[in-house]
Amino acid sequence: MERKLQVGIIGATGMIGQKFITLLKDHPWFEVKLVAASKKSAGVTYEEAVKGRWKMKEDIPASVRKLIVKDGESVEEICMEVDFVFCAISLNKEETKLLEEAYAKHETPVISNNSANRYVEDVPMLIPEINYNHIDIINEQRKRLRTKRGFIAVKPNCSIQSYVPAITPLLNQGVESILACTYQAISGAGKKLSDYPQLIDNVIPYISGEEEKSEKEPLKIWGSIKNNKIVNASNPIITTQCVRVPVEDGHLAAVYFNLKNKISKEDILRAWEEYKIPDVVASLPSTPRKFLRYLKEEDRPQTRLDRDYENGMGITIGRLRDDSLFDYKFISVSHNTVRGAAGGGILSAELLYKTGYINKK
Numbered sequence: 228m229e230r231k232l233q234v235g236i237i238g239a240t241g242m243i244g245q246k247f248i249t250l251l252k253d254h255p256w257f258e259v260k261l262v263a264a265s266k267k268s269a270g271v272t273y274e275e276a277v278k279g280r281w282k283m284k285e286d287i288p289a290s291v292r293k294l295i296v297k298d299g300e301s302v303e304e305i306c307m308e309v310d311f312v313f314c315a316i317s318l319n320k321e322e323t324k325l326l327e328e329a330y331a332k333h334e335t336p337v338i339s340n341n342s343a344n345r346y347v348e349d350v351p352m353l354i355p356e357i358n359y360n361h362i363d364i365i366n367e368q369r370k371r372l373r374t375k376r377g378f379i380a381v382k383p384n385c386s387i388q389s390y391v392p393a394i395t396p397l398l399n400q401g402v403e404s405i406l407a408c409t410y411q412a413i414s415g416a417g418k419k420l421s422d423y424p425q426l427i428d429n430v431i432p433y434i435s436g437e438e439e440k441s442e443k444e445p446l447k448i449w450g451s452i453k454n455n456k457i458v459n460a461s462n463p464i465i466t467t468q469c470v471r472v473p474v475e476d477g478h479l480a481a482v483y484f485n486l487k488n489k490i491s492k493e494d495i496l497r498a499w500e501e502y503k504i505p506d507v508v509a510s511l512p513s514t515p516r517k518f519l520r521y522l523k524e525e526d527r528p529q530t531r532l533d534r535d536y537e538n539g540m541g542i543t544i545g546r547l548r549d550d551s552l553f554d555y556k557f558i559s560v561s562h563n564t565v566r567g568a569a570g571g572g573i574l575s576a577e578l579l580y581k582t583g584y585i586n587k588k
């Protein structure tokens with residue numbers, strides 16, 4: 228049997244690292260070969276390292292339990308063992324940027340969940356169903372890093388994944404402005420409800436850095452490659468409010484928008500229904516069969532009922548209505564740790580493998 232690509236998870240003991248490990252169990256192309264975390268978790272088996280802090284519903288996969296956790300900063304040693312890495316770490320931006328570049332410079336592709344490299348002009352920030360063609364910028368990045376194999380690709384912030392997919396099919400009608408209020412799950416903070424007593428019977432109207440990311444990142448996703456860099460789209464104008472709510476998983480967005488060429492509600496529903504995923508993405512193992520679905524019931528989507536749509540990789544939209552200030556409004560839901568983090572990272576890696584940017588060493 229042909230060997231699968233050997234994968235390292237950097238930040239394997241955290242919320243998103245655990246999600247990667249769970250989602251990669253039985254993956255047809257990738258196999259978790261190595262787990263790494265901070266120095267304080269290194270040197271013991273993975274099951275010992277996550278004892279008392281395993282947050283997934285599923286058990287730790289047997290193939291990972293006994294792996295010895297490495298220090299994520301032992302870059303050279305790790306790069307000798309794996310074909311590429313997923314990185315999801317809680318380290319400051321400057322150190323994260325340097326660490327990710329160190330992996331890339333050791334000829335090991337990095338698929339990152341961290342924000343440190345998101346705004347670098349030659350680093351693709353991918354939602355494959357929307358901007359898969361941004362992967363072409365990797366050739367320019369390799370020139371800058373002087374690598375043959377190594378590069379960094381990132382995934383956008385989880386907050387934007389509920390509304391950017393829903394707005395994308397409408398961009399050709401000239402979306403001029405968007406107001407998005409997001410109601411975000413606790414797992415987005417790497418926690419469970421039981422670890423977060425401040426959220427019981429409460430909502431918290433502040434998530435550090437989230438509104439800035441939510442307003443900036445869609446413009447890169449909707450940007451294009453010009454003069455060997457990704458140039459952000461210049462519109463629409465986006466304003467957001469991001470609120471933490473007592474929900475375990477799933478981000479819900481209340482979205483308002485104006486169109487230059489106002490179209491009917493039926494046309495918007497048709498644009499969502501007919502949104503076509505590029506062929507190269509449609510055939511990947513983690514691609515949802517139907518990326519966008521619209522529910523007609525007046526009390527949907529709901530976070531708990533709809534976050535797992537398409538194994539957590541699809542987006543559910545509902546309540547499309549006229550608005551008194553904007554042209555229209557709607558509600559949408561996505562799974563923050565799957566679509567918005569580990570699942571989105573795995574889908575990007577599948578795309579990069581299929582298109583030859585990631586291969587076996």
Ligand SMILES: NC(=O)c1ccc[n+]([C@@H]2O[C@H](COP(=O)([O-])OP(=O)(O)OC[C@H]3O[C@@H](n4cnc5c(N)ncnc54)[C@H](OP(=O)(O)O)[C@@H]3O)[C@@H](O)[C@H]2O)c1
Nearest residue numbers: 238240241242243264265268299315316317341415417568
């Ligand atoms: N949670 C979400 O929904 C979500 C969504 C999108 C993106 N993200 C991003 O993903 C990243 C991780 O988030 P999280 O929620 O999983 O955080 P987390 O639960 O706090 O986990 C952080 C992980 O980073 C490891 N780590 C810390 N310093 C390290 C170092 N120097 N070298 C290697 N590993 C190191 C930790 O290891 P120890 O256990 O040894 O401390 C742990 O495994 C963050 O950048 C976050 O913004 C999170």
